[in-house]
Amino acid sequence: MTTEIRGQLRYNEPMSLHTSLKVGGPADLYAIPEDAEDLQKMVSWLGQRNIPWLPVGRGYNLLVRDKGIRGAVISLERFDRISAIGGALIKAEAGAENLAVVRFAQRLGLGGIGFISGIPGTIGGAIKMNAGAYGEGLLAKTDRLTLLRGGKLLDFRIEELDYGYRHLRLEEGDIVLAATFKLEEREPSCTEEEIRNDLELRRTKHNVGYPSAGSFFKNPPGEGAWRLIDAAGMRGVKVGGAQVSEVHSNFLVNAGGATARDFLDLATIVINAVLTTSGVTLEEEVRIVGEI
Numbered sequence: 220m221t222t223e224i225r226g227q228l229r230y231n232e233p234m235s236l237h238t239s240l241k242v243g244g245p246a247d248l249y250a251i252p253e254d255a256e257d258l259q260k261m262v263s264w265l266g267q268r269n270i271p272w273l274p275v276g277r278g279y280n281l282l283v284r285d286k287g288i289r290g291a292v293i294s295l296e297r298f299d300r301i302s303a304i305g306g307a308l309i310k311a312e313a314g315a316e317n318l319a320v321v322r323f324a325q326r327l328g329l330g331g332i333g334f335i336s337g338i339p340g341t342i343g344g345a346i347k348m349n350a351g352a353y354g355e356g357l358l359a360k361t362d363r364l365t366l367l368r369g370g371k372l373l374d375f376r377i378e379e380l381d382y383g384y385r386h387l388r389l390e391e392g393d394i395v396l397a398a399t400f401k402l403e404e405r406e407p408s409c410t411e412e413e414i415r416n417d418l419e420l421r422r423t424k425h426n427v428g429y430p431s432a433g434s435f436f437k438n439p440p441g442e443g444a445w446r447l448i449d450a451a452g453m454r455g456v457k458v459g460g461a462q463v464s465e466v467h468s469n470f471l472v473n474a475g476g477a478t479a480r481d482f483l484d485l486a487t488i489v490i491n492a493v494l495t496t497s498g499v500t501l502e503e504e505v506r507i508v509g510e511i
């Protein structure tokens with residue numbers, strides 16, 4: 220890639236280093252742009268050569284197939300500024316960590332997004348996934364998004380976009396650069412309690428002891444995926460190094476030496492078993508990318 224790029228470029232970068240499941244083959248290019256100008260140059264260079272790109276956060280919801288990613292993976296980790304923009308609005312760049320955003324709001328006496336405190340990852344990933352917990356989703360607390368689309372920085376009001384449970388429809392190649400959140404006045408001590416409760420709950424319920432991507436399947440309407448997986452007798456089932464967690468049956472874990480193929484085969488077994496026992500087709504929440 221051109222020498223005008225100031226950020227980092229790594230070639231044949233193993234994606235297992237950048238995903239919480241610790242599996243995944245190499246990305247042809249793993250790029251860490253320095254700032255928006257750098258990112259625009261990068262995307263323009265890739266676009267001119269018809270090379271696809273995939274923006275990523277911290278890989279907490281990514282299953283990369285074993286042959287890796289043809290094209291570029293773009294990490295937004297350098298975009299981590301958070302700022303107050305007046306009233307009850309704060310703006311966070313895509314690479315900011317969720318908990319850092321909650322803490323920033325707390326210092327201003329603002330709150331309403333405490334439910335993302337313990338969700339591992341960045342704002343970019345949380346926006347794309349409409350991450351949430353306890354029946355809440357981050358996009359309902361979002362006022363607007365700044366996207367890099369077609370080489371331009373564009374602002375969208377959230378109402379202009381199509382989103383739902385663990386889903387935001389973006390166009391191919393769109394990159395979330397920042398999100399503005401509409402918050403409420405909240406005593407810092409109340410936010411502190413929310414954070415503490417959330418982290419404690421996760422320390423107990425989500426402590427599965429092995430690398431995971433959190434819930435592997437979406438909850439079907441009005442149902443818990445874990446309950447259906449349990450009813451199908453899948454708790455603890457293993458394929459190679461991938462296993463349905465003994466602790467939380469909607470977590471598929473890397474119990475040691477798993478490949479992406481192991482996870483995909485295990486997911487198919489779970490989906491078929493649940494379909495047979497409950498008549499429900501589970502859908503993956505984890506984003507599956509790359510070549511088989």
Ligand SMILES: Cc1cc2nc3c(=O)[nH]c(=O)nc-3n(C[C@H](O)[C@H](O)[C@H](O)COP(=O)(O)OP(=O)(O)OC[C@H]3O[C@@H](n4cnc5c(N)ncnc54)[C@H](O)[C@@H]3O)c2cc1C
Binds near residue numbers: 351
């Ligand atoms: C232990 C554990 C617990 C979890 N608990 C929860 C939970 O309670 N609720 C929940 O919702 N999730 C949960 N997750 C899943 C995960 O933490 C979230 O989906 C999180 O939002 C992913 O953030 P990330 O930055 O790691 O995104 P990544 O995994 O890197 O990316 C996720 C998706 O977003 C896209 N993306 C990332 N950044 C951008 C960007 N800047 N622009 C456009 N697209 C982008 C990626 O291409 C990918 O499709 C959990 C995961 C773990 C490991």
